[in-house]
Amino acid sequence: MKTPLIVISVVILAVVGWLLISNTGQHQNMNSSSNTNTQIESSIRADKAPDFHLQDYNGKTVKLADFAGRPLIINSWAAWCPFCRKELADFAIAQKEFGDDVVIIAIDRAESQETAKKYTDELGVTNDLTFLLDPSDSFYQSIGGFSMPETIFVDKNGNIVERKRGPMEINEIRQKIQKLLSA
Numbered sequence: 001m002k003t004p005l006i007v008i009s010v011v012i013l014a015v016v017g018w019l020l021i022s023n024t025g026q027h028q029n030m031n032s033s034s035n036t037n038t039q040i041e042s043s044i045r046a047d048k049a050p051d052f053h054l055q056d057y058n059g060k061t062v063k064l065a066d067f068a069g070r071p072l073i074i075n076s077w078a079a080w081c082p083f084c085r086k087e088l089a090d091f092a093i094a095q096k097e098f099g100d101d102v103v104i105i106a107i108d109r110a111e112s113q114e115t116a117k118k119y120t121d122e123l124g125v126t127n128d129l130t131f132l133l134d135p136s137d138s139f140y141q142s143i144g145g146f147s148m149p150e151t152i153f154v155d156k157n158g159n160i161v162e163r164k165r166g167p168m169e170i171n172e173i174r175q176k177i178q179k180l181l182s183a
Contacts, residue, residue: 049074049154050142054107054132057117062132064158071102071180072154073173076140078109079119081148083167088120090170092128094177102177105130109148110137153180 049072051064075091077084088106095104106129108116113133120126134140143152146165153162153176161183162176 047159049152049158049160050139052107052132052134052139052142054134054139056130056132057113057126062130067103067105068158069156071156071177073102073104073151073177073180074139074154075104075106075149075151076109076143076145077106077149079111079115084149085123086169087149087167087173088125088129089123090168090173092123092125093170094173095129097174098177098181101181103130105132107132107134107139109140110135155180155183 049064053061053063056062073091075087077088091104091106095102106120108131111133112135116131116133117126120131140150143150143163149167151164151168152160153164155161161180164172164176168176
């Protein structure tokens with residue numbers, strides 16, 4: 001009696017797992033919402049990075065258009081994410097190595113400025129990357145975020161050319177930046 005129930009459970013789990021894995025490379029269209037300090041202006045298209053209006057640690061509003069014509073790496077992170085700790089430090093190394101050839105933007109997911117800045121201060125990377133705050137988590141939602149951390153690679157024309165779900169090591173970051181710059 002228990003054997004058929006176990007078999008059915010395994011089959012259901014396998015189907016759900018396959019559906020999740022098969023959809024990880026696809027972009028989801030999600031309409032954006034706005035609040036006082038955070039706004040994602042349009043729904044994401046499969047090929048374009050979503051526009052955003054987010055604040056940096058100094059309260060300055062930063063938008064996607066501020067980086068027009070430049071290759072971007074946009075990373076969604078949070079202090080509660082154990083994988084983000086090493087990855088943010090590696091992004092800081094990559095930003096120093098590649099200089100003005102690429103801009104690495106790190107968008108904190110729905111945490112207070114105090115929490116985010118304390119975390120980046122502890123890592124010693126606060127001044128090495130462009131850190132933005134997204135209290136409503138609208139950017140992550142607009143890119144169809146699925147895992148943590150989540151990173152999109154945007155060419156100088158604003159097209160999303162690659163997405164990485166999950167953490168990266170420094171060598172993978174370097175390879176992806178070189179690929180982005182050669183596109």
